[in-house]
Structure formats: structure tokens, C-alpha cells
Amino acid sequence: MSTKPQINVIVRLEDDLQAQLEAACNVRYLDFDASRADLLAAMQDAEGILLSPRVRGDAEFFDASPKLRVLSTTSVGYDPFDIPEATKHGVVVCHTPGVLTDAVANLTTSMVLNLALRIFENEAYVRGGGWAQNAPRPELGLDTKGKTFGVIGFGRIGQEVTRRMQALGMKTIWYDVFDT
Missing domain, CATH: 3.40.50.720 (NAD(P)-binding Rossmann-like Domain)
Structure with missing residues (x-):
């Protein structure tokens, strides 16, 4: 045995x-x-x-x-x-607290920037030859400074996302069901 x-x-x-x-x-x-x-x-x-x-x-x-x-x-x-x-x-x-905090916060930040700056659309425009042909281009997006960003869930990841959004000049608001 x-x-x-x-x-x-x-x-x-x-x-x-x-x-x-x-x-x-x-x-x-x-x-x-x-x-x-x-x-x-x-x-x-x-x-x-x-x-x-x-x-x-x-x-x-x-x-x-x-x-x-x-x-x-x-x-x-x-x-x-x-x-x-x-x-x-x-x-x-x-459990494994903190193991992915920075990775998830960084991914969230990159997604926010990609959407705000319309990077996907502009990248497709360049790869599709639009830049070389001087074709009408998509808008370049918007500045994040002064915008308001909401975070639902203010645990480790929510707090790190908030720090990153504030570093981009955004105002942040948050909600957490466990906040007392």
C-alpha cells in the first residue's frame, strides 16, 4: 500500500x-x-x-x-x-492571487488603446495598401485624456487597470459588490 x-x-x-x-x-x-x-x-x-x-x-x-x-x-x-x-x-x-494581475491589466489597457485609437482599422488600411495609394483613411481615433473609464470589480486587477487608465489621463469610476 x-x-x-x-x-x-x-x-x-x-x-x-x-x-x-x-x-x-x-x-x-x-x-x-x-x-x-x-x-x-x-x-x-x-x-x-x-x-x-x-x-x-x-x-x-x-x-x-x-x-x-x-x-x-x-x-x-x-x-x-x-x-x-x-x-x-x-x-x-x-488559490493563486496575483498570478495574472499585471498580464490582465496590460491586456485590458492594450484593448482600450486599440479601440480608442482605432488601431485595428488603421492597421488594416496600411496593410491593404491604402496608405501607399493615398486613399481616404479611417479616423485616427480619440484622445483618452479627460475621458471617463468605468471599472466593475475593484479587486487586484480592477485596481491595476484603474492605475493604468489614470496614467493615460483618464478619470476613473468603479463599482465593487464587496465594497463597504
Whole structure:
């Protein structure tokens, strides 16, 4: 009998991470599209689970996981998981806060600039030969300075997006359901 803990995995892992996990644990890979019943059945002997936020961690899930001690999600948040229920069952819930904060804020900023400056339209104009033919060009877009930008959700990413928009001279407003 193995002394390695039984871990269920419902996410894609890089080969090197998969090898590290398999060296330390007995790993059972579950299909992303596994039914809820199949997932709950697989939880009977699992001491840990690595999953995506697509899986609900509710009372039914924790009741079906008598040996579970740790749940780790690959997401920055843990909204799909009932934390009081996990605590009641002695399960520690882990997540990956901050791992994509700058990447998402940078992507958002680039999308705002692309839309405001009409970069996609102007790039198509140049690639299509319009510039060389001196054809009528699309508008160059608008200046972001002084414009108002709204952010819904003021967590780590929302705060970073706000900083970037303010750096572009924009006024910012925000809303967060958790703000008190």
C-alpha cells in the first residue's frame, strides 16, 4: 500500500509539473467534462484536489469528500467554493492571487488603446495598401485624456487597470459588490 496521498486533478498541467506531482502523490486525472456524479464518486479517497473554478465546491462536494484536506484552484479567486463549508470539513482552500494581475491589466489597457485609437482599422488600411495609394483613411481615433473609464470589480486587477487608465489621463469610476 502506498503512503503517497491520493490527489485528484481536473486541470491541464505542464509536463514538468505533472511529473513533480506524480513523484510525490498518487494522481488521478479526471476529465474536464466528468459528470457531477463521477466527480463526487472520485472524491471518496481523495486527500487533495487541484481543479479549475468550473467545479463547484459546495456542501454536497465536501460531504462526498471525507478524506479531503486541501483544495487548490488555478484561479485567482475562490468564488465557486463555499469557504465556511470547507472550513467545517477541515479543508484548506488555496488559490493563486496575483498570478495574472499585471498580464490582465496590460491586456485590458492594450484593448482600450486599440479601440480608442482605432488601431485595428488603421492597421488594416496600411496593410491593404491604402496608405501607399493615398486613399481616404479611417479616423485616427480619440484622445483618452479627460475621458471617463468605468471599472466593475475593484479587486487586484480592477485596481491595476484603474492605475493604468489614470496614467493615460483618464478619470476613473468603479463599482465593487464587496465594497463597504
